[in-house]
Amino acid sequence: MKSKIKFVAYVAASIDGRISESSHSKIDWTSEEDWNFLQKSLKKFDAVVVGSHTYKIAEKSLKKRNTIVFTSKVKKSKVSGSVTFLNPEHSNVRDLLRKNKYRRVAILGGPEVYNFFLKNNMLHELFVTIEPYIFTSGVPMFSGKKFEKYRFKLLSIKKLNGRGTILLRYKNAS
C-alpha cells in the first residue's frame, strides 16, 4: 500500500502578490510574527522543498533540516548531509519522498516550486501570509507558463499582529 504524503505550501506575500524584489533578494521584509509562525509550523513536517534560489538565501537554516532542493544543475539526485539536490525533470519527486518515508512535506517556494506542486496535484493546503505592503513589481507568488484556474477553499483567517499582517489558510478544492 502506498502511503499518502501531505503537502502544505507556505507563502508570504505583499498585498499585490509579490514574494520578493528578485529571485536573489533576501526575505527580510516579512514580519517577525510570520517568521515565528513558519518556524513553529515546520516542526510538524518531515521535510521541506525549496528551489535553488531560496536555498541559497536560507542555506544556513535549511541545511539543518531534511531539505529537498529543486535544481536544474544535477541529473541524478545528489545527497549532502540532510539536503538532497534533485532535478524534478529527471527524478520522480514522490518516489524520493516515499523512499525517505516522509509523510508531511512543506513547500517553501519560490514561484516555480509552488507551481510544480500545484500543477502536479501535490499541494493540499496553502498558508498565505499577507504583509501590509504594495511592491508594484518583483517576483510573483506563482509563475505558471499559462493561465489556470485552481479553486481553493478558505479555511481560516487570522491577524498575526496589530500592523495588519494576516494569515489565510486555504485547502485545495480543484
Next chain:
Amino acid sequence: MKSKIKFVAYVAASIDGRISESSHSKIDWTSEEDWNFLQKSLKKFDAVVVGSHTYKIAEKSLKKRNTIVFTSKVKKSKVSGSVTFLNPEHSNVRDLLRKNKYRRVAILGGPEVYNFFLKNNMLHELFVTIEPYIFTSGVPMFSGKKFEKYRFKLLSIKKLNGRGTILLRYKNAS
C-alpha cells in the same frame, strides 16, 4: 482654498495577486458578492478612473458614469458625454478632477492606473477582494517599473460569502 479629493481604489484579485488572464479578458470570474459590493460602493463616488483596456471591457456600464479614461491615444483631453479621455502624460489629472468638482474618485484599474495613483500620492484607501483561486499567470494587480515598498494599514477584513471570498480594506500609510 484647494479642496481635497479622496481617492479610493478597488481591486479584485486571485490569491496570487492576478486580476485577469490578459488585459483584454472580461472580468467574469469574480463573485457576485464582490460585484454587488462594488456597485453599491460606487454610488458614493463622483467619478471613476479606468485605463483604456478596462474601459473597453466595461464600456456599457462605465459610459453611464462620470468616467475618466486614461489613454495614450489623445494629447488633449476629449469629452464624450459623461466620459473624459485623458492622457496623464499630457494633462494634469488633479486639475481636471478639481475643475469638475469631483470630491470622491474611485480607481478601478488596470495595473498601470492603480500604479499611477499610488506613485503620485493619490491613493488614500484600497479595497482588495481576494477570490479563492490561483491563476499562476496573468495580469498583476500593480505594474510598477521598479520595486517599491508602499506601506499600508489594514482597517478591516470581511468574508463576502461562504466560498472564501474575502474583502480587505487598507489605508495608505506611506
